[in-house]
Amino acid sequence: MKTKLTLLFAITFSFFAQAQQECLEKLSLMGTSYKANDIESAYQYLQELRKDCPTVHKGLYSYGERILMKKIIDANGNAEQVKAFAQDLNKLYDENAANFPETGKAGLDMKKGLTLFNYNVGTQEETFNYFDTAFKNDLANFDSTRALYAYFEMIVNNHNAGKSGFELQDVFDKYDDISEKLDEVGKADAEALDALISKTEAGQELTGNEEKYKAKYERNIEDIANVKTSMDAIIVELSTCEKLIPFYRKSFEANKSNELWLKRASDRLNAKGCDSDPLFSEISMALFKLNPSADAAYKLGVVEYQRGNTSKALEYFNQAAGLYQDGAMKAKxxxxxxxxxxxxxxSQARSYAEKALQARPSYGKARLFLAGLYGSNINDAGGDNFQRRAMYWLAAQEAEKASAIDPSVRAKANSLASKYRAAAPSKTEIFNHPDGNMSGKQVCFGSWISRCVTVPKL
Incomplete structure (x- = not known):
């Protein structure tokens, strides 16, 4: 009997090993077909693997997602086919979660909501429910900027339609929640980009992979900036000072001890330019008393600046900068x-702009500030007309650096750089300078500038 059981075990093990090997081979063929853009063959392998080998490897589902998305594209607008493949894609997500729960469940509802949203299948309510469930129960994996924007847009639409549970405060709360999530999503990319920029500024070349990652980080940061701009455009009519001040005034007494409410109210009033109203001062003081944090110190700095107490404002601002651990906030x-x-x-203006760049090397706005500081004060360069206008090259360089490090300001930076270069000395002026051809020579500026620039080579 023992011999028979051993033989049966050996046969069974051999059978499963052979089946597993066949599954792995088929998985490899599916991947090869996809890479060769033979989507029909890849799709057939996918269907067979889903049926016969659902637990072969998690790569089955990552490839499967791409294959089904390609099938949707290839459907070329055929509504029935698009709907069928989209439904199958969501079914694939469920299969992944069932067979590989440790990875497949991450972002499941967000992905399913995106499928309905991207391909215009299902109802608005179904799409919203997927996003809402994902945001409430799986926020850590809600990392799609497109999904975050779609979710917010639906919330605003529900508010505008007068639906229950979508009051103005709910819209503001969700705006803040989503903005914080976008900051969280972008923070890792911004820090990684800062590290690469610091490396290049130290004179080191990036590897091929680092160049690819740099481009990826820049795209992600640009996407986040675009989403934030779009969200602001949507909510702008709901958050004018005429609406915000009475809205927050009504709730202020009840929320004097609610730190989150105070922070978000002061943030919104500040962002919308309502910080000159006494309510902003009251909220900021309450926030500082509750918790003298970096945010609270910054808000009090704004209050003192509005009152004309510049020295006190600077004291609070410097305190806030010292307390902030986040490089982006410190730079701001x-x-x-x-x-x-x-x-x-x-001189102090330049120094603090440079501190901002030390805190966040990819902060294009700080580079643009320096460009404007140099470009608007060429008379401080001293010397003759050539030397003064040579400051435009310095300004152009800063604008070009802004374009290189921060995609969110690239269009403005490129336009500014072109403007400054056009205003700088011409080739004729470079060649005919009284001291001889200035091509490739350095021009240095004294006073607060303390910088040099190399004249372009002819």
Missing amino acids: VYLGIATMYQKSNK
């Missing part, structure tokens, strides 16, 4: 201080 505060010094102390 430093650039705000630079702007305050822009007319009164250009």
Whole structure:
């Protein structure tokens, strides 16, 4: 009997090993067909694997997702086929979650909602419910900027339609929640991009993979910036000062001890330019008393600046910058201080803009600030007309750096760089300079500028 059981086990094990090997071979053939753009063959392998080998490897589902998405594209607008493949795609997501729960469940509802949204199948309510469930129960994996934007747009539409549960406060809360999630999604990319930019600025070349990652980070950051801009455009009519001030005034007393409410209310009033109203001062003071954090110190800095107490405002702003651990927020505060010094102390303005770039090397707005600071103050360069206008090259360089490091300001930066280069000395002026041909030579500027620029080579 023992011998028979051993033989049966050996036969069974051999059978399963052979079946597993066949599944792996078929999986390899599916991947090869997909890479060769033989989608029909890849699709046939996919269907066979789903039926006979659903647990062969999680790659079955990552490839399967791409294959079904390609089938939807190839349906070329045929509504019935698009719907059928979209439904099958969501079925594939469920199969992945069932067979590989440790990875397949991550982002499941978000993906299913995106399928309905992207391919216009299912109802608006079904799509919203998937997004809403994902946001409430699986926020860590809700990382699609397209899904986040679609979710917010649906919330605003429900509010505008007067649906229960979508009051103005609900819209504002969700706007803040989604904005925070977008910041979280973008933070890792921004930090990774900063590291690569710091490497290039140190004179080191990026590897081929690093160049690819740099382009990926830039695309992601640009996507997030576009989504934020679109969200702001949607909510702008709901959040004018005329509406916000009475809205928050009504709820202020009940929320004096609610730190999250105070922070979000002050953020919105500040963002919409309502920070000159006494309500902003009251909210900011309440927030600081509750928790003298970086955010609270920053808000009090805004209050003091509005009151004309510049020295006190700078004290709070510097306190906030010192307390912030997040490089992006620290950079934002430093650039705000630079702007305050822009007319009164250009050396300090430049210094704080440079601090902003130290905190966040990919902060294009700080580079644009420096470009404007140099381009608007050429008379401070001293010397003759050639030297003064040579400052435009310095300004153009800063604008070009902004374009290179920050895709969210690229269009503006490129336009500004072109404008400055056009205003700089011409080739004729370079060649006919009284001191001889200036091509490739350095021009240095004193005063607060303390910078040099190389004249373009002819």
